[in-house]
Amino acid sequence: MISEITGIVVHKDQDTCVVNVHGIGFLVETSRITSSQLPACGHEVHLYTHLVVREDNWRLVGFISPKERETFLDLLSVGGLGIKGALSVLSVLGIDGLENAIVQGDWQRIKEAPGVGAKLAQRIQLELSGKWQNRPVKVATPLKPSADEPGDEIVQGLMALGYSREEAQYAAQQVDSQGDVATRIRQALRALDRR
Template structure:
């Protein structure tokens, strides 16, 4: 089991990043809450990880904090919630927001995440009540937003598509973004607008 990675961040293509650890590049899927906190390319980063082993693949998921990883592990224990949906949930809601939504039985908030319908939201409340900790679940692994590039808009759209939104939703959410916006800020703003709509 790979529980933690510390190395040089060499690629960022949300929701996947590549971390070079001693010359080996680990592909890691991260929720947007962790992606926002990543340092610039070439900088050192540390992620808490969870390895999912399937017949056709070994998938590594990374998180900014142990608390966020624990929330992910609780999510994938819920019937019908796989690793990709758990990642989408943590991209749409922080670990604290998720814990609050479960505790207050806020089905509307939970079902605003792509791939989560009313029945799945009810299952989340039923199976996670009392199991999610709140307070300081996410800490920064360090760094500042990386510089914007001309491809930022397409990276933002790709990130939204990877999180389960369709082309139309992704295009609408990125339409009003400022031209100089970074990928991390753009995805954050786009997700906010999608949650309102």
């Protein structure tokens, strides 16, 4: 089992990175939480990893923190949810957002993750609520938009998904001022993807 790697980032995009460890390049799948915090290519990174072994495929998944890896493994234990779906949930909701959705029974929010339908979202909520009964959860306070900073709720929303304040502020400047917060956050995420 490969549980951690430390090496030089030689390539990265929103879903994967390649980490060179003593001349061996490891292709690592990541959530957007991790990809947004990776250093620039040529710099060293330390990732907590999980190796998923299938008959015809080995996949290494990397995380910026042990808690993100633990959350991913809990998601992976849900029947019907694979690697791609678990990373999608983490990327869209973030750790705190997922914890709050589980605590509040808000499976509709989980369904916002691409590839997760209503039945699967309900199963995730049900199974993790039982598993996380004793897990300390940071309850989010409702976002309050500031009158003098119309993009503030976008910045807070992106930061809740794991993006840095600098990335969130950049993305907030790229979106239309029209539309509801969810629509504008999706526009901001697309702007970050193109960056």
